[in-house]
Amino acid sequence: MDKFGIHSGKAAPLRRSNVDTDQIIPAEFLKRITRTGFADGLFHAWRTDPLFFINHEDHSDATVLIAGPDFGTGSSREHAVWALQDHGIRVVVSSRFADIFRSNAGKNGLLPALVDQDVVEHLWKLVEEVPGIEVEVDLHNQEIRAGDYAADFHVDDHVRFRMLHGLDDIDITMEHNAAIEEYEASRPDFLPTTM
Amino acid sequence: MAATMAEKVWNAHVISEPGEGQPDLLYIDLHLIHEVTSPQAFEAMRLSGRRVRRPDLTLATEDHNVPTTDIDKPIADETSRLQLDALRTNCAEFGVPIYSLGNDEQGIVHVVGPQLGLTQPGMTVVCGDSHTSTHGAFGALAFGIGTSEVEHVLATQTLHLKPFRTMSITVEGERPAGVTAKDVILAIIARIGTGGGQGHVIEYRGSVIESLSMEERMTVCNMSIEAGARAGMIAPDNVTFDYLKGRDHAPVGEEWNEAVAYWSSLRTDDGAQFDTEVTIDASELTPFVTWGTNPGQGAPLGNSVPSPEDFETEAEQQAARNALEYMGLTAGQPIRDIEVDTVFVGSCTNGRIEDLREVAQVLEERSVADSVRMLIVPGSVRVKRQAEEEGLDRVFVKAGAQWREAGCSMCLAMNPDKLAPKERAASTSNRNFEGRQGPGGRTHLVSPAVAAATAVAGRLAAPADLEVRN
Numbered sequence: 001m002d003k004f005g006i007h008s009g010k011a012a013p014l015r016r017s018n019v020d021t022d023q024i025i026p027a028e029f030l031k032r033i034t035r036t037g038f039a040d041g042l043f044h045a046w047r048t049d050p051l052f053f054i055n056h057e058d059h060s061d062a063t064v065l066i067a068g069p070d071f072g073t074g075s076s077r078e079h080a081v082w083a084l085q086d087h088g089i090r091v092v093v094s095s096r097f098a099d100i101f102r103s104n105a106g107k108n109g110l111l112p113a114l115v116d117q118d119v120v121e122h123l124w125k126l127v128e129e130v131p132g133i134e135v136e137v138d139l140h141n142q143e144i145r146a147g148d149y150a151a152d153f154h155v156d157d158h159v160r161f162r163m164l165h166g167l168d169d170i171d172i173t174m175e176h177n178a179a180i181e182e183y184e185a186s187r188p189d190f191l192p193t194t195m
Numbered sequence: 196m197a198a199t200m201a202e203k204v205w206n207a208h209v210i211s212e213p214g215e216g217q218p219d220l221l222y223i224d225l226h227l228i229h230e231v232t233s234p235q236a237f238e239a240m241r242l243s244g245r246r247v248r249r250p251d252l253t254l255a256t257e258d259h260n261v262p263t264t265d266i267d268k269p270i271a272d273e274t275s276r277l278q279l280d281a282l283r284t285n286c287a288e289f290g291v292p293i294y295s296l297g298n299d300e301q302g303i304v305h306v307v308g309p310q311l312g313l314t315q316p317g318m319t320v321v322c323g324d325s326h327t328s329t330h331g332a333f334g335a336l337a338f339g340i341g342t343s344e345v346e347h348v349l350a351t352q353t354l355h356l357k358p359f360r361t362m363s364i365t366v367e368g369e370r371p372a373g374v375t376a377k378d379v380i381l382a383i384i385a386r387i388g389t390g391g392g393q394g395h396v397i398e399y400r401g402s403v404i405e406s407l408s409m410e411e412r413m414t415v416c417n418m419s420i421e422a423g424a425r426a427g428m429i430a431p432d433n434v435t436f437d438y439l440k441g442r443d444h445a446p447v448g449e450e451w452n453e454a455v456a457y458w459s460s461l462r463t464d465d466g467a468q469f470d471t472e473v474t475i476d477a478s479e480l481t482p483f484v485t486w487g488t489n490p491g492q493g494a495p496l497g498n499s500v501p502s503p504e505d506f507e508t509e510a511e512q513q514a515a516r517n518a519l520e521y522m523g524l525t526a527g528q529p530i531r532d533i534e535v536d537t538v539f540v541g542s543c544t545n546g547r548i549e550d551l552r553e554v555a556q557v558l559e560e561r562s563v564a565d566s567v568r569m570l571i572v573p574g575s576v577r578v579k580r581q582a583e584e585e586g587l588d589r590v591f592v593k594a595g596a597q598w599r600e601a602g603c604s605m606c607l608a609m610n611p612d613k614l615a616p617k618e619r620a621a622s623t624s625n626r627n628f629e630g631r632q633g634p635g636g637r638t639h640l641v642s643p644a645v646a647a648a649t650a651v652a653g654r655l656a657a658p659a660d661l662e663v664r665n
């Protein structure tokens with residue numbers, strides 16, 4: 001995973017609540033067996049709308065998505081994160097993320113920045129009124145800045161630490177291998193195996 | 196200190212607590228995999244030269260993509276075939292047991308685990324599928340994970356997780372006649388919303404929950420994720436033990452006694468505190484259906500389609516306006532007047548034998564309306580065989596329904612079973628998202644009983660409506 005420090009880019013408003021992962025990438029696009037190549041399926045049902053951010057001249061190359069509450073609900077598909085990243089999105093800002101989406105995003109280096117809904121409303125207005133305004137997302141200080149505006153965001157400490165340092169989860173876990181082995185030896189015999 | 200069931204199961208699986216603010220390292224007892232969310236995980240394992248740590252705690256089945264007709268022929272859709280081939284190759288290379296299409300044990304991952312007795316109380320169960328919450332019906336802590344986590348569990352048999360918050364949902368009182376487990380969970384989601392359970396594991400309790408069969412409990416826990424919860428659990432009791440006894444992977448002899456003693460200790464202690472508590476009066480329950488495009492947008496079948504102005508927040512009002520437009524519905528229209536084109540019975544929510552019996556009971560001596568196509572898709576090959584032994588398939592076919600092979604099918608339309616744009620379905624599945632059952636398709640979530648009655652009536656209906664109208 002690449003390190004994430006401060007990201008600057010354009011932002012796009014997504015004025016919808018409950019954007020579920022079926023909306024982010026429909027199941028028909030989930031048949032690939034690689035982690036790339038999902039950009040074409042991103043927001044598939046909405047991308048024919050000329051007003052949708054992907055088609056909007058001010059927002060088509062946005063890297064920060066400002067979304068309504070309950071973003072990423074539904075299916076656990078990590079393809080939703082890969083599709084957003086394939087399109088170039090590096091940060092999703094929302095006042096509420098579904099748990100699995102938030103976890104998937106952090107593990108892939110897509111920053112799920114949690115803010116109050118009034119921050120979302122403010123950013124929506126700002127990016128719509130000032131076309132092409134640069135938004136800066138600072139993971140060190142957990143702050144979003146745009147023009148004169150600045151707001152704090154929340155991200156899980158562990159996710160922040162791993163993103164700042166670009167660490168691989170499995171390597172971290174394998175440092176506990178002795179403890180895992182000890183735990184395994186203590187598991188009750190009545191537990192099932194699949195073989 | 197008094198603990199909830201979720202806390203007891205969690206604590207029994209903590210390998211190490213790295214300290215304040217850091218996630219626990221949790222051992223995983225059972226890892227179920229399927230073709231859609233695993234290929235990228237295996238690929239990463241291969242690239243980094245890692246092995247599956249515990250193939251004997253891992254099981255693969257093919258479900259999301261499989262066709263439900265002509266399964267003896269090559270799969271027509273090339274990308275589906277490639278994904279299934281990838282799963283088979285990966286399982287062979289990494290030594291993971293697999294139930295492929297054509298195998299007697301193939302089926303939807305959340306139907307297969309329980310019916311084999313692999314899902315047991317007190318276990319941690321994960322799968323790259325959000326409906327893993329189903330397994331919580333046994334008192335297991337079971338939750339969906341993403342592909343990076345699938346890779347992590349394959350490599351280490353563990354996960355880094357922060358403890359979930361706990362929520363109790365108590366459904367107390369007498370369950371009115373005609374109210375099914377599906378109605379109970381749809382009413383709960385409408386009450387607390389799609390984000391209501393976020394960050395929580397829900398424990399369903401109370402007399403109504405205790406009175407549910409094992410399969411009904413699975414229906415309830417299955418949809419915990421639709422309320423935003425990571426997991427749902429129900430305390431194991433004699434219903435659980437009776438279901439498990441004698442199943443392929445259930446303990447036997449002295450180990451059975453030992454297991455039952457342990458399982459019985461898992462119940463939430465008196466005096467244990469939940470972070471959030473919700474109580475529902477069973478007498479308020481009635482057949483429930485969704486009218487919108489998320490599972491929280493539901494209402495009693497006897498109601499009218501709500502108006503956006505009925506909702507409090509601007510976000511909810513906007514969501515309702517979007518939903519009515521997408522669904523092609525008008526505020527104030529009686530829900531019972533909504534005509535459907537398709538009825539789908541199946542999925543990990545309602546694709547089990549009791550669901551099929553319920554549908555057969557309604558369809559017996561009746562016919563599916565001429566304007567309706569009805570698909571009945573068993574959750575597993577075992578369910579299919581059982582239904583055929585009981586003659587349910589003959590009832591379905593005689594009524595004019597299509598009797599299919601096992602798989603996820605139209606629940607998410609990754610195989611050829613899908614809705615056309617604007618086609619309207621009553622579906623026993625779990626998600627009514629825009630395009631979920633096919634691009635532009637319109638979904639009403641319903642119970643198996645309502646699905647069957649709707650197929651006969653051609654419009655949303657409960658079995659009791661058929662009695663009146665006949």
